[in-house]
Amino acid sequence: MNILFSTVGRRGYLVKFFREVLGPDDKIFGADNSPYAPGLVYCDHRTRFPKVTAPEYVGVVLDYCVKHKIDIVIPLLDPELEVLAAVKGQFGDKGIMVVISPPNTVEIAFDKYRTCEFGQQNGIAVPQTVLSPDEATERIAQNSLAWPLVVKDRKGSASMNITYCDDSPQLEAAFETCPNPMIQEVLDGDEYGYDLFGGLDFQPISVFCKKKLVMRAGETDKALSTDNPVLIEFGEKILKNLSIFGPCDVDVFLTKDGPKLLEINPRFGGGYPC
Structure with a gap:
């Protein structure tokens, strides 16, 4: 199996986790716009892609995947999610799976007002x-x-x-x-994060919840896992009502009135799996 992290950035730790569970014949390919991205060091093969905003971006990525017989593409950068979600079918036609949720899910996630509308429409508490x-x-x-x-x-x-x-x-x-x-x-309470996973048909696979202890540039640096049933049920409700394929990072606040949904990021979270 050949796996491509299409913008690996500093996610070397994520590459190492995949290496631990993959077989000796499986290869990890890493790409980034910068040749100095530290995560590239941990990949078996490395390349440089154009910026996501470049008109040739999709063609370059697709050609690379075909040439190197990539089986799975895992995007990690927000801007590339919208781009790759829209052309996922082009990769699928070549037998390449892009681990990304549908365009509508990505749109809901990347517009915080639409995130609130999603919550209101599905009985999921959100901030006013x-x-x-x-x-x-x-x-x-x-x-x-x-x-x-x-x-x-x-x-x-x-x-x-x-x-x-x-x-x-x-x-x-x-x-x-x-x-x-x-x-x-402004919500008053403790902030929690979910690592949600959905399957090929968007069926719920897992809900992992953690209390955020230390933040760094908007990402979770240190956290403590929790099995609080109220939080687990809230995460399950999000997962059941949103078409999620693969990983999804979700932020909530636990207020005196219960959990409230704050943000959705349809990718591995920046602190995964802190």
Whole structure:
């Protein structure tokens, strides 16, 4: 079996985990836009791909996979997920499996407002979320929302473009400067992460939950596993209602009212398997 990590980055530890369970004849191929990506060191074969945004990206990856008889492609970088999800069928026609969820799932995951809509439509608790300062002010006047609030980029990642606001002037300023802004209540509680896995027909395979202890650049650096039945049931509900194929990293807060869904990343999490 030949496996390709299409943007290996610094995920050398993930390559090593795969090496431990693969057979001696199985090969791991690693690619990245940078020849200095540390994860490449742990791969049996290495190559450099163009940037995901380059028009030739898909063609280069597909040609490489065909030439080197790649069986499975595992994407790890957010920008490549949307691109590869859209062309997964082209790889499948060549007998190459891309471990990625369907385009609709990827779209739900990469738009935090759509993530909230998904939760609301499926009875999965999410933070109160609005798309304008006026709507936030109206809800505050109705006592259904309270300060502080947080302004986020709907399509942001790595904890970028996030501003906490204690009053209307701060909210207005943050909203004006944030790309693709949305406004959410600030959740009070402990943050947890899930490693969810779905099968070929999106059937649930496993739910692993961990309490986040230390964060680094928006990724989990240290965590403690938990078998809290409330959290496990919440993770199962997400997995059953979202078409997930392969790994999916999910962030939630455990509040006094129970778990609330925060973010979905349809790939191996940055801290996997911390």
